[in-house]
Amino acid sequence: MTDSIEPTRIPPAARERIRILFMAKHALWGGGMHPEDGNHAIYHHEVRTTLEKLDLNLSFANSYDVLFSEPEADFVFPLLNRGGFVNSEMMIPLLCNMHRLPYVGAMPFLRGLSDDKATAKLVAHHAGVPTAPWYCYRRGAPVREQDCPPAERWVIKPNASSASWGIADATEWNGVENAVANIHGQGHDAIVEPYLDGYDLQCAFITLQGEPTAMPMLWYEREDTQRLWTYYEKRDLVQNTEKDTLKRFDDAEFAPKVAAFARTIAEAFNPFDYGRFEFRFDPKTGDINFIEVNLNCNLWSEKVMAKASALGGFSHGDLLETILAESMMRQGLVER
Numbered sequence: 001m002t003d004s005i006e007p008t009r010i011p012p013a014a015r016e017r018i019r020i021l022f023m024a025k026h027a028l029w030g031g032g033m034h035p036e037d038g039n040h041a042i043y044h045h046e047v048r049t050t051l052e053k054l055d056l057n058l059s060f061a062n063s064y065d066v067l068f069s070e071p072e073a074d075f076v077f078p079l080l081n082r083g084g085f086v087n088s089e090m091m092i093p094l095l096c097n098m099h100r101l102p103y104v105g106a107m108p109f110l111r112g113l114s115d116d117k118a119t120a121k122l123v124a125h126h127a128g129v130p131t132a133p134w135y136c137y138r139r140g141a142p143v144r145e146q147d148c149p150p151a152e153r154w155v156i157k158p159n160a161s162s163a164s165w166g167i168a169d170a171t172e173w174n175g176v177e178n179a180v181a182n183i184h185g186q187g188h189d190a191i192v193e194p195y196l197d198g199y200d201l202q203c204a205f206i207t208l209q210g211e212p213t214a215m216p217m218l219w220y221e222r223e224d225t226q227r228l229w230t231y232y233e234k235r236d237l238v239q240n241t242e243k244d245t246l247k248r249f250d251d252a253e254f255a256p257k258v259a260a261f262a263r264t265i266a267e268a269f270n271p272f273d274y275g276r277f278e279f280r281f282d283p284k285t286g287d288i289n290f291i292e293v294n295l296n297c298n299l300w301s302e303k304v305m306a307k308a309s310a311l312g313g314f315s316h317g318d319l320l321e322t323i324l325a326e327s328m329m330r331q332g333l334v335e336r
Contacts, residue, residue: 007318008325010056014334019057020324021073022048023092023268027060041123044079044200051077056324067095076103076332077324081296083201086160086187089115089296095168104323105296106272114269114295115160117191123268124290129261132280132289138209139184145173151194156180171196196289198282201249203262204297204308206274206319207326209336212266214259215308219249219281236326246307254281258288264292272296273327276304299323 118136
């Protein structure tokens with residue numbers, strides 16, 4: 001992380017002049033848990049509340065149809081990433097491009113590349129970043145045992161899943177095959193990879209003056225590293241009985257190595273405004289492996305991006321304003 005960074009501010013005149021459309025599935029939610037999406041609704045409500053405190057010229061939408069014709073907006077802040085259909089993460093950027101409307105985040109091809117876990121791993125591998133073997137069983141293509149990477153235990157999940165939706169594990173091919181069939185049956189590609197023991201290292205980046213800038217690195221300290229976290233636990237829809245703590249990771253030997261790997265991948269996806277890069281670290285062996293990249297990741301104050309930014313001296317408002325301001329400056333809406 002850069003030793004000393006300051007939030008980027010939106011000039012007062014631009015706060016009034018630039019009409020910002022905030023789009024999220026629960027942008028109009030009144031607060032509290034959602035019966036299906038759990039704390040995701042709390043997250044969207046919190047972001048809306050924080051934006052309102054910044055005294056911006058805001059409007060709100062919770063569906064794509066607001067962009068089917070040209071909206072009364074100058075700039076879009078999209079958090080409507082999980083639209084209920086495959087590749088929905090590219091929908092808002094594509095519609096904005098149709099209207100030549102600037103927006104927060106990467107272009108559609110980069111958004112799709114990052115959310116496709118298998119191709120994101122190709123980017124990391126090509127860049128020389130350690131990445132465990134994997135195979136993506138695309139829906140409609142053959143499901144062959146010989147393509148499966150060797151392992152004693154596999155993790156199987158939708159290739160574009162978020163928050164561990166649809167995750168499963170298996171210790172024999174029959175289990176892998178059944179899990180892949182289940183994911184295909186729900187309309188998704190399936191990625192299969194060896195289960196890697198160890199801890200998740202989280203590398204959060206924001207853009208400052210056009211450059212990906214790392215916030216303090218975090219890691220999840222867990223009681224049982226062999227246990228899979230489920231979607232329902234991550235969304236607080238069921239009680240998580242395992243104790244885990246999100247802490248700063250500043251190991252003198254390994255933190256610089258992971259930071260260099262994360263920077264390499266971040267540069268390959270730049271410009272993206274903000275994102276999180278995840279690695280698995282096994283302290284027993286010293287192995288580091290890239291897991292996935294999440295552009296336009298969760299900005300809730302309880303999650304990695306906001307907590308890492310807080311360690312860097314940013315309030316939640318500082319974080320959101322910096323993301324918006326830097327994106328506006330990158331796209332010529334505001335002068336630096």
